[in-house]
Amino acid sequence: MVPLPSDYATQSCPLARSLEIVGERWTLLIVRDLFFGVHRFGELVAHLDIPRAVLADRLASLVERGLVERRPYRSGRDEFHLTASGRDLWPVLLGLMEWGDRHCAAPGGRRRIFLHAACGSELTSAGECPACGVTPVAADVATRPGPGRDPARRDDPVSRALRRPHRLLTPLTV
């Protein structure tokens, strides 16, 4: 991550510390994809159109900060998974997506919908299940495309897989 000028280090508020870790745009898009079940380097590259060197650098930072862990899936190849502390970012990520949907509205409505996996109800913008009255953790949330039309609709394998309902934190079948 590009460090901020040293002045920034004198901002010790928890927000400043959080931003030091996740306050970088690619980083939060990577974290979003890990929530969506995209765990392999090549899939992240294809879905995010991110330069390989930038992705490698951001993933290394996330591993070093304890938000992401590597898990070997075959000889010499690792997948990337959120740790408990990474998964704890779910309310922040949901809040940013909801804010984006309200303030940069797409024609037709929300572009992506989040559901309580246990009952299928659509979550409120605060992430609560209106039917059960609970605020599910990410592992109990599913997502599917909303009615909003996406002007920059993509057609890579991850984007296609995410057109079907999918439970967060479970590997996406690409």
Added chain:
Amino acid sequence: MVPLPSDYATQSCPLARSLEIVGERWTLLIVRDLFFGVHRFGELVAHLDIPRAVLADRLASLVERGLVERRPYRSGRDEFHLTASGRDLWPVLLGLMEWGDRHCAAPGGRRRIFLHAACGSELTSAGECPACGVTPVAADVATRPGPGRDPARRDDPVSRALRRPHRLLTPLTV
């Protein structure tokens, strides 16, 4: 704001759009200070140790994107206030502060506490008032320092004023 490479523009998810607006570390610290009632350019400079040119640039972006508005307070001088869309970022900001407090813990506990102004109860990490069962908007939230010791405690006028309980979005008396 420094634009991301053009590839980034192909990420049309609401998160990508939100990050295009607020996904810059200084920007969210400025938004935090506006929530805390710091509305004048010189106070923001002193509290954030931010270079004047950077602050001017970030404020201009926030005004252009509709998150912040200028309000004249004397001839030729403007204050900066959050608009409704800027105030809507409250849950995201609270979420990031809570996450920072959990994952970069200070000795002694939380560095800052948020209260439901109507009843004085401490909000949960999800921003809910446990006594009233409501999730107050920012204008109904007050803040005071928590028990956590701040290793980089600052001593500018804004930092001193924020040692007293203060209602969000009301001008801080510096």
